[in-house]
Amino acid sequence: MKKIFPILIILSLLLTSCGTVEVQSDKMQVYTSFYAMYDFARTIGGDDADIHNIVPTGTEPHDFEPTAADIARLSKADVFIYNGGIDGWAEKVAANLPETVRVVCASENLSGTESDPHIWLNFYNAQMQMESIYKAFATADNGNSQKYLDRMTEYTSKLDRLEEEYENAGLRGKKLFVTHGAYGYLCEEFGMEQIALEGISGESDPSPAQMAAVVGQIKNEGAPCIFYDPLEGDKMARIVASEADIEALPLYTFEGDGENRDYLTIMRENLNQLKRII
Ligand SMILES: [Zn+2]
Known part of the structure; x- marks a missing residue:
């Protein structure tokens, strides 16, 4: 009997170190529904939290469905963050998570999310x-709350400066032709008008009549370009661009990013692109 116990201990050590169980960490375990939420969480969490994203980084989140393994991972989270609307699956899963998981719907208290979920693009x-994410972190991991606050404050002050650049860029009154209608809140903030080839979900291809109508509008307005999100692809934008004899240019929705860039970088890149319509 004496020899059995060490063998069992070794076996269990091997099992836990072979990837059957997730790496043990003392840090706060945070799960996010998709890329925008993941990026906000890592910005605030820094080295003090482990952030895991459910929708793979380069994947479009609108029609995503989690696996049973995803749900099992979520049930072990300290904090789960979702946006609302774009990640309908998350809302359903969140309702059935154990009480030990602190759930954050980051669009709570922000209006309009039922009709258009892309609220982070503002x-x-x-x-x-x-701020909602910071508050959840400060409660779930109070010992590090000052660090979470400092990171959020530093980052939001950088965002304030970029927001001022947007305000002074001369975007007011401009028309924004896009494939995926994701930029409604951005347009609202800076006085632009969005004309989208596809709807808000970006799932269905436009009909030939819709294509012709947008091409007609582009010609009437003398618009220099149509924007597409590289995550979704440029196929439709290129067809319209060729019909209307204009350019097709990238404008990021931040729903995912193959290059793992942060919000500030993407929004700066978007401003550079938007300067084409001024
Ligand atoms: Zn979208």
């Missing part, structure tokens, strides 16, 4: 979402 909304 500086005020993004900062409100970061």
Whole structure:
């Protein structure tokens, strides 16, 4: 009998170190529904939290469905953050998670999310979402709350400066032709008008009549370009661009990013692109 116990201990050590169980860490375990939420969480959490994203980084989140393994991972979270609307699955899963999981719906208290879920594409909304995330972190991991606050404050002040650049860029009154209608809140903030080839979900391809109508509008307005999100692809934008003899240019929705860039970098890149319509 004496020899059996060490063998069992070794076996169990091997099992836990072979990836059958997730790496043990003393840090706060945070799960996020998709890339925008993941990025906000890592910005505030820094080295003090382990952040795990459910929708793979380069994947479009609108029609995502989690696996049973995803749900099992979520049930072990200290904090689970979702946006609302775009990640309908998350809302359903969140309702059935154990009480030990602190759930944050980052669009709570922000209006309009039922009709258009892309609320992070607006500086005020993004900062409100970061504040919700900070509050959850400060409660779930009170010992590090000052560090979470410092990171959020530093980042949001950088966002304030970029927001000012947007305000002074001369975007007011401009028309924004896009494939995926994700930029409603951005347009609202800076006085632009969005004309989208596809709907808000970006799932269905436009009909030939819709294509012709947008091409007609582009010609009437003398618009220089149509924008597409590289995550979704440029196929439709290129067809319209060729019909209307204009350019097709990238404008990020921040729903995912193959290059793992942060919100500030993407929003700066978007401003550079938007300068084409001024
Ligand atoms: Zn979208």
